[in-house]
Amino acid sequence: MKSAPGEIFGFLGHNGAGKTTTVNILTTLLEPTAGTALVNGFDIIKDSLTVRRIIGYLPENVEFYDALTLMENLTFFAKLSGLSKPGQRIREVLKWLDFTGHENQKLATFSKGMRQRVGIAQAILHEPSLLFLDEPTSGLDPAGVKILRDTVIRLNQELGMTIFMNTHLLAEVTKTCSSIGVLRAGRLIYQDSLARTLEKFPSEDSLEDIYLKIDAQTA
């Protein structure tokens, strides 16, 4: 599997296919039992600390310290990312995300959608070149899904971030991704750009049908 710089890569697969495990390996949270992987040319095992410096990560169930305020939470993660005086940068990011006015609010009062935006904020504070999103729309209401989708597109187009997104919401993939990969039982069974994929399967009405066809062909 190879993902090109500057693209939004949709990583698809059934539940249990190994999508989250793959992201955990690429974000250096898990060590692979076999094989190798490079992130921006850095080995995930030998150069794990370097890899972590250049990536951002939003896990599926994003949670924070509820007893702390938004500013305190973000300051902690920013400092861990190497920003020594992160106040200015945090304000910039929150403004960019159109999420100002909550800085001194405790996270305990935040909704799922708000937490997801905090998750995005912590992931991009250190200006990573590659962002991993694991099921980012999971549990969000339609308005939250739209905000997140728009944010992902802006991160890619305005900030030039490469985005690797785990999802099984194929409608979202159609709207946001430039290329896709399909994982089945831990193996990559398909990878191509979204445009070419749609061309390859002209008889199928939607990406959902294409996905099911690819899955059936390799079963």
Next chain:
Amino acid sequence: MKTIFIVAKHELKTAGRERLSQALLLIFLGMVLISAVIGWAAHSTVMNVYNETLRQTGRHLANPFAGASPLDPVKNSVIYVVLIGALLAIIAGVSSSVRDRRAGVIDILFSRPVKIRDYLAGKLLGIQCWLGFILLAAMTLSWISVWVVTSHKLSLGDTVALLGFFSLAWVFLLPFSALGLIAGAKTRHEANALLIPILFWVIITFIIPQLGTAENPSALLNPVPARVASTGLLFRANRLLLQPLSVTEHFKHVSGVILHLPDTGPSSVLFDLLVLALAAIAGLAALALVNRASLRSPLYE
């Protein structure tokens, strides 16, 4: 190194906001205060009886507190450190790792350039700073209480002795903080995270010293001042293998020596200090064995 301080500072901030930590701080300081009140009441009662006896008999009698250490009123603090302090350290350690696991921030934390050892060292440093703050407050209260009880300020030497005792207490609590952190990081159930270190604490605080008492059965039956060690393989094995594990007894003994308390027993201070140092090193070594996988594993209530 920088990460350690970032995590330690964060630990202090989050622990300070938790009601459990605040309650434990109040309990510990409350006990120190109560100890001062009890010390004051006991001192006053004995002195009232002594003065009344002097007045009624007109004879010169020895002052019952004449030979006592000026630090005698704070002797209960030794027990409070062993009982409440150790529990407090365990709870602070468990809460610290469980907090991060429950909050679900572990994956975000370790997607940052953070080494597991720096993270754990920062956590331990934060907890120890928190405990250090509590002990410093307890020391200040003790110093004031001695002043109130005896109507005399402690001399510089006694103040240093008091500082020495609370510093020793800080070292004594370190393996308990580490134990709490380890249990909170490795167990799958929150209840076990607290039960396992408490069981360990009960063993080294109560069970092993009880076996030591059994070694001197004559002391239980009659007030023989000198401890007569029993002979026999079982007692020798107990003395050689189990007694060094009784960290709390070694702490109590050194504390007694530092505070100039009477009847501190025959054990060697050097050996006591060695046991305490080894306990602290063992705690740190065990903490170094915690890995990311256990921190990332699910935690059930």
